[in-house]
Amino acid sequence: MELKMKNLTKEFGGFTAVDHLNFTMENGVYGLLGVNGAGKTTLMKMLCTLLSPTGGEITCNGREILGMGADYRKILGYLPQDFGFYPEFTVQDYLSYIAAIKGLRPAVARKRVRELIEKTGLTKAAKKKMKKLSGGMKRRAGIAQAMLNNPKILILDEPTAGLDPNERIRFRNLISELAEDRLVLLSTHIVSDVEYIANQILLMRDGKIVLAGEARELIDSMEEGVFSVFVRKNEVQHFMKKYKVSNLKSMHDGVELRIIAKSPPVLDAGLVDANLEDVFLYYFGEKAGGKDAVV
Amino acid sequence: MLWFELKKIWSKPMNKAAFLLLAAVVFAGSLLAARDVVYYREDGSKISGFAAARRLKREKNAWKGYVTEDVLKKVVEENKRARAESDTEDGALIKRQGFSDIRDWINSGFSEPGDYDYYMCDSISAEEAAALYEKRLEMIKKEISSPGYSKKEQKFLTRKYAKFKAPLYYEYAEGWKALLDSQYLPTLMTITIVIIGFLVSGIFSSEFQLGADSVFFSANYGRNRAVQAKIEACFLVITAVYWGAMVIFSVLVLGILGFQGAGLMIQTDYANWDCMYNLTYAQKWLLTMFGGYAAHLFILFLALLVSAKSRSVVVAVTIPFALSCAPMFLGRVPGLTKAMNLFPDMLLRISAFLRDNIIYEIGGKVFGVYEMLIPVYLLLALLLLPVLYAGYRRSELA
Ligand SMILES: Nc1ncnc2c1ncn2[C@@H]1O[C@H](COP(=O)(O)OP(=O)(O)O)[C@@H](O)[C@H]1O
Ligand SMILES: [Mg+2]
Numbered sequence: 001m002e003l004k005m006k007n008l009t010k011e012f013g014g015f016t017a018v019d020h021l022n023f024t025m026e027n028g029v030y031g032l033l034g035v036n037g038a039g040k041t042t043l044m045k046m047l048c049t050l051l052s053p054t055g056g057e058i059t060c061n062g063r064e065i066l067g068m069g070a071d072y073r074k075i076l077g078y079l080p081q082d083f084g085f086y087p088e089f090t091v092q093d094y095l096s097y098i099a100a101i102k103g104l105r106p107a108v109a110r111k112r113v114r115e116l117i118e119k120t121g122l123t124k125a126a127k128k129k130m131k132k133l134s135g136g137m138k139r140r141a142g143i144a145q146a147m148l149n150n151p152k153i154l155i156l157d158e159p160t161a162g163l164d165p166n167e168r169i170r171f172r173n174l175i176s177e178l179a180e181d182r183l184v185l186l187s188t189h190i191v192s193d194v195e196y197i198a199n200q201i202l203l204m205r206d207g208k209i210v211l212a213g214e215a216r217e218l219i220d221s222m223e224e225g226v227f228s229v230f231v232r233k234n235e236v237q238h239f240m241k242k243y244k245v246s247n248l249k250s251m252h253d254g255v256e257l258r259i260i261a262k263s264p265p266v267l268d269a270g271l272v273d274a275n276l277e278d279v280f281l282y283y284f285g286e287k288a289g290g291k292d293a294v295v
Numbered sequence: 296m297l298w299f300e301l302k303k304i305w306s307k308p309m310n311k312a313a314f315l316l317l318a319a320v321v322f323a324g325s326l327l328a329a330r331d332v333v334y335y336r337e338d339g340s341k342i343s344g345f346a347a348a349r350r351l352k353r354e355k356n357a358w359k360g361y362v363t364e365d366v367l368k369k370v371v372e373e374n375k376r377a378r379a380e381s382d383t384e385d386g387a388l389i390k391r392q393g394f395s396d397i398r399d400w401i402n403s404g405f406s407e408p409g410d411y412d413y414y415m416c417d418s419i420s421a422e423e424a425a426a427l428y429e430k431r432l433e434m435i436k437k438e439i440s441s442p443g444y445s446k447k448e449q450k451f452l453t454r455k456y457a458k459f460k461a462p463l464y465y466e467y468a469e470g471w472k473a474l475l476d477s478q479y480l481p482t483l484m485t486i487t488i489v490i491i492g493f494l495v496s497g498i499f500s501s502e503f504q505l506g507a508d509s510v511f512f513s514a515n516y517g518r519n520r521a522v523q524a525k526i527e528a529c530f531l532v533i534t535a536v537y538w539g540a541m542v543i544f545s546v547l548v549l550g551i552l553g554f555q556g557a558g559l560m561i562q563t564d565y566a567n568w569d570c571m572y573n574l575t576y577a578q579k580w581l582l583t584m585f586g587g588y589a590a591h592l593f594i595l596f597l598a599l600l601v602s603a604k605s606r607s608v609v610v611a612v613t614i615p616f617a618l619s620c621a622p623m624f625l626g627r628v629p630g631l632t633k634a635m636n637l638f639p640d641m642l643l644r645i646s647a648f649l650r651d652n653i654i655y656e657i658g659g660k661v662f663g664v665y666e667m668l669i670p671v672y673l674l675l676a677l678l679l680l681p682v683l684y685a686g687y688r689r690s691e692l693a
Contacts (some may be wrong), residue, residue: 048513070515078513084506088306097299103515111685145510 001075001152001183002026003047006054009209010042016040019207020056020192029179031194032187034204035284040187041081043204044157047185048078060153077151081158081187083142086129091122091141094130095148109148116144120174136167140174147178156179156180156186160193172197175201191276202275210283222260226278227269229257239265246281250278296521300528301499305322309492314536319484319488321540328479332469332552335389346551348469352392355467356555363462368421369653370397372509397465399565404430408438408569409448428461435569446547448654451661454572463563468556470549471576472564475646480544484587484643485619487540492537492589492598492615495529499603499687500611508692518688525687527679529599530592537591541584561649570650571663582665583645587641589669590642592676594618600683603690639672 010018027079034040035210045051047058049066058065065072086092092113099109117126120140125133133141139159141158141212159175160168173185176197177294188194194201201218203211211218226246229241232254239245239257258272258283259265304310326344342350362365377390383413391398398416404427405419406412416424439452474480502508511517557577558626562568574582594615602611622638635641636653645665653664 045509045692048509050509050512052691071521073513073517074515076513080506080509081582082506083510085503085510086303086306086507088308089302097296097302098510098514100296100299101511101514101516101521103520128635149515192300234575 002061003153003183004059004062004284005056006059008043008046008050008058009055010039010046010055011054016133017207018046018053021207021209023202023209023212025183025185025200027181027183028199029175029184029186029197030200030202030206031152031198031200031252032185033189033191033194033280034187035189038204039207040204044078044155044185044187047153047155048076065137070103074149075152077146077149079139079142079146079156079159081161083138085130085141086137087129089125089130089132091117091133092126093257094141098145099148104149111148113135116147119147119177120144130165136163139167139171141282143174143178152182154182154184156184158187158189168193176198177286195276200292203224203280205254205284215233215276218276218279220258220278222274222282224282225264226272226274227259227261228272229259229266229269231257231266244281244285246278252284269283296516296524297527297531297622299330300524301531302532303501304494304498304528304532307497313490313493315537317487317540320486321544322547324479324483325551328473328477328548330552331477332473334392335385337389339385339389345551351392351469352467352553352555356396357393360464360468361462362400362465364425364615365398366462367401367424367427369420370394370401370671371416371421371424373603374398374416381612383582397561400463400563401427401688403568404434408434408463431568432456433522438569445656445663447656447659449607451654454575454651456662458573459562460573463560464558466556466559467553467561468559468563468576470552470554471556471559471580473552474548475576476564476566478647480583481644481647483540483544484590485640487537488591488594488615488619488643489612490594491533491536493612495532495599496593496602496608496611498529499599499683500606500608503512503606503690504608507688512672512690512692522684522688526684529596533591533595534588537588538584541587544610545580569648569652579646579649582649584671585663586642586645586669589673589676590619590639593639593672593679596676596679596683600679600686603683637668639668641665642668642672 005023005269008018009016019039021043032043033042042051047065048052049072054065060068060072061225062275086097089097095113095116096109098265099113104112117123120143122137122140122144125137130138130141134228143156143159156175160171163171172193175184179186179197186194186198195215199214200212202209203218213221229239236248236255236257239259244260245257246260249256258277258278259269264271303546329344329348332347332351333341333343334350335341358366373394374391379386381390388395401419401424402413402415403411405415405423435456439456444452499502502511511521514521527592558575561570561572561574561576561579572579598611598614598620601614602608613681618638619640622635622640625635637655641648641664649665655662655664655667657667
């Protein structure tokens with residue numbers, strides 16, 4: 001499976017949401033990381049043939065995906081960011097319906113729905129109406145839906161957004177489990193999500209993929225170091241203004257700051273190992289995911 | 296897929312409520328329609344509905360048969376006797392219930408057009424009344440030759456009226472008259488179209504409203520068979536609910552008042568005396584029902600098309616309402632009347648407007664408005680389907 005984007009561009013009016021993007025993906029898990037508005041959803045909608053590009057093209061094993069039509073949709077699974085459903089349907093009904101529009105034969109559909117309900121831990125909720133599900137359960141129904149046709153290409157738009165820490169961990173594990181032998185692209189603005197499951201990380205900003213590679217490569221690509229600095233409480237403001245601070249930890253007699261800089265900000269600063277969190281801050285100039293990043 | 300589309304409709308509590316409302320309207324409507332049939336007992340007290348129908352059936356069926364010259368003469372004589380034997384007009388009315396229909400023909404036949412005189416029969420001789428059918432033709436000829444009609448229209452009307460066969464056969468037919476000559480059926484059709492509009496309003500637009508569109512359109516069948524299933528679901532709901540409501544309403548009204556009279560010509564109700572359509576009540580029922588069906592298909596698929604484009608549920612609900620109700624008011628605006636007669640809502644009111652003999656000359660050919668509107672709107676409804684399909688399957692998601 002090879003998904004290739006060539007000069008892929010999407011403009012809304014005068015605004016360019018995806019900007020001459022060139023990238024090729026093969027089987028594996030790709031984590032698309034970017035702040036809100038970076039163009040992740042727009043890119044994914046184009047990959048799902050829901051939006052047509054204003055420029056460039058997407059090919060799947062050499063064939064243009066819009067031209068492939070149903071042949072392409074057949075191998076596609078998509079969990080949208082704003083995942084909507086039919087509120088009065090039970091989980092079972094919902095999945096059976098999606099199985100039908102995905103073209104599964106009834107016997108296959110029944111088996112597949114049963115399997116996925118089990119796999120996503122929705123067995124107890126199978127007869128519950130979709131509108132009665134908790135946020136996490138809805139998301140699980142969403143991923144079950146995406147997996148129904150056993151897609152070769154699985155696209156998950158912010159699959160962990162809005163989940164509590166426990167749900168998020170379970171969700172990551174589920175995705176890892178499902179990721180075998182496919183091309184999975186998942187977007188997030190939470191660094192720790194991709195840190196654990198993605199083999200390849202794509203950093204997206206202003207409609208462009210500014211950097212791509214494995215976590216290690218991304219970390220090594222930083223041209224600045226990460227320093228651990230211990231400061232007094234009244235000095236924190238000063239440091240926050242002057243440096244990129246990727247983390248701060250309060251202690252009883254001061255604050256430990258994690259600072260990204262070319263050279264040690266203070267004499268007794270200790271050089272520490274950089275992580276993806278730092279990479280994110282380094283490239284985007286702002287912190288990723290706030291509280292979520294702790295997980 | 297079709298099954299799930301139907302389930303989407305049925306699973307909405309509001310739709311269940313709308314459906315129950317329609318059921319209630321059908322039942323209430325049939326009772327009201329039946330209640331309009333009244334019978335006056337000897338003592339002047341009035342009964343209605345089923346009880347009245349039973350008495351009227353007995354009295355009217357005494358006149359069952361071809362209404363020949365002899366029968367017409369007899370009606371005039373009986374009419375005079377009824378008046379002579381009663382102290383008051385009301386008393387005479389009680390005695391005339393068996394032949395009041397035929398008495399009305401005579402009133403209509405001999406009154407000036409548009410100036411129905413209830414006492415005409417009282418002042419006419421039996422000999423004069425015997426010429427009722429000739430009188431009808433004479434009146435119609437006079438009407439047709441008025442300068443309002445073009446040569447072609449005159450020829451068209453003459454041909455239509457020539458097909459009328461005298462003498463008329465008569466028997467009890469209050470059930471069919473209550474069903475097809477009253478305002479209840481057009482009103483019911485207006486209600487069914489609005490309620491069905493409500494039921495199907497979400498089929499296309501709610502994918503967008505619910506945000507279920509992304510999953511729908513990225514699915515294998517999302518841009519072909521699943522869209523087709525939606526159209527089929529609409530078609531099925533329109534067809535089943537419309538015919539269900541109409542058949543139940545008809546069976547209830549006829550069940551209460553009697554099925555007898557299906558083969559009678561509609562001219563046996565004096566309101567239809569001048570009607571150019573030579574139809575039996577059973578034929579008028581079919582015409583009315585298929586006309587209404589054509590209007591439902593056209594108006595509802597138009598509403599669905601616009602709502603699929605605009606992605607709005609509200610549009611899907613307002614269009615049937617606007618198209619079925621607004622022309623009633625607009626039609627009164629002078630100058631608009633002629634155009635309004637071509638609106639699809641006319642097909643919801645066939646039972647009431649058939650007698651108005653509305654005709655059109657288009658491209659040198661003359662049509663009765665319904666002979667033209669039914670096929671035209673059926674065809675238009677059919678043409679809407681591929682447009683709806685093609686438009687919806689190409690939806691882009693913003
Ligand atoms: N339909 C649209 N019309 C106009 N602008 C849009 C539309 N969809 C997205 N955008 C803009 O494109 C940019 C990228 O949006 P999006 O792809 O949703 O980003 P992300 O998913 O990374 O948060 C945003 O600035 C957004 O406002
Ligand atoms: Mg997004």
